[in-house]
Amino acid sequence: MSRLSPGDTAPEFSLTDDTGATVSLADFRGRKVIVYFYPAAMTPGCTKQACDFTDSLASLQSAGYEVVGISPDKPEKLAKFRERDGLTIRLLSDPAKEVLTAYGAFGEKKLYGKVVEGVIRSTVVIDEDGKVEVAQYNVKATGHVAKLRRDLKLD
Numbered sequence: 001m002s003r004l005s006p007g008d009t010a011p012e013f014s015l016t017d018d019t020g021a022t023v024s025l026a027d028f029r030g031r032k033v034i035v036y037f038y039p040a041a042m043t044p045g046c047t048k049q050a051c052d053f054t055d056s057l058a059s060l061q062s063a064g065y066e067v068v069g070i071s072p073d074k075p076e077k078l079a080k081f082r083e084r085d086g087l088t089i090r091l092l093s094d095p096a097k098e099v100l101t102a103y104g105a106f107g108e109k110k111l112y113g114k115v116v117e118g119v120i121r122s123t124v125v126i127d128e129d130g131k132v133e134v135a136q137y138n139v140k141a142t143g144h145v146a147k148l149r150r151d152l153k154l155d
Contacts, residue, residue, distance in 0.1 A: 003104035004135040010035075010126045011102035015070065015092040018078035023068065023092055025130065032133070033066045033126050034148070037105035038141075039119040041073045041081035041091070045141030049121075050081070052145035054088045063154050065125075070094050070105075072119065104137065123148060 004010070014024040025033070036053065038046040053060075053067050060067060068090045071078070078091040092099075097119075100106035105122040108115055121141060125134035125148075134151060149155045 003137055004124055004132045006132055006134065008132045008135075010124065010130050010132050011099070013094075013099040013102070015094055015099060016075050017093070018075050018082050018091045020075060023090060025126070028066055028126070029130065030128050031066055032064050032128060033068060034060065034123060035103070035126060036067070036069050036121075036123040037100055037103065037119060038069055038071050038121055041071055041077050042084065045121075046071070047081075047085055049141040049144060050087050050089065050091075051085055052142075054086070056145050056149065057088050059154070060149075063152075065152075066090075068092055070099060072097055072100065104135075109138070125152065 012025050014022055017023050038049060040046055050069060057067060070092045072095050073093060075093045078093055094100050097106045100119060103124055105120050108117055109120050120137055121139050122137045123139055124132055127133045
């Protein structure tokens with residue numbers, strides 16, 4: 001599994017969102033986009049992270065950033081997640097885990113001391129030209145958005 005680094009070209013993707021629409025990385029050309037990868041909708045950590053991104057969305061957008069979350073969940077589950085928690089960020093479905101893998105966000109990780117294969121909670125910031133600006137792996141669900149805002153010098 002290879003991880004992305006600043007300066008790399010972000011892998012292209014086209015995935016279905018929670019409304020059934022297709023969303024592609026190319027849709028964001030000319031704008032910065034924060035793509036974050038999370039293991040499963042409606043779990044405590046992923047809910048906290050999604051709510052933090054939703055709470056910060058207006059200020060991130062005013063600073064020129066869009067936000068999309070990607071998980072292996074099906075669009076129907078993502079729609080329930082959005083509805084249940086009042087999420088305003090775009091949620092994309094990657095059940096084949098191809099985009100997760102291309103971004104280095106799927107592979108071996110430690111869970112409760114055991115090595116397992118799964119989604120590695122990660123965030124990649126992509127610039128207006130499709131280049132990786134920031135790539136963070138094994139991020140914490142709680143406090144990550146605040147840290148990312150500091151890293152991007154938005155606070």
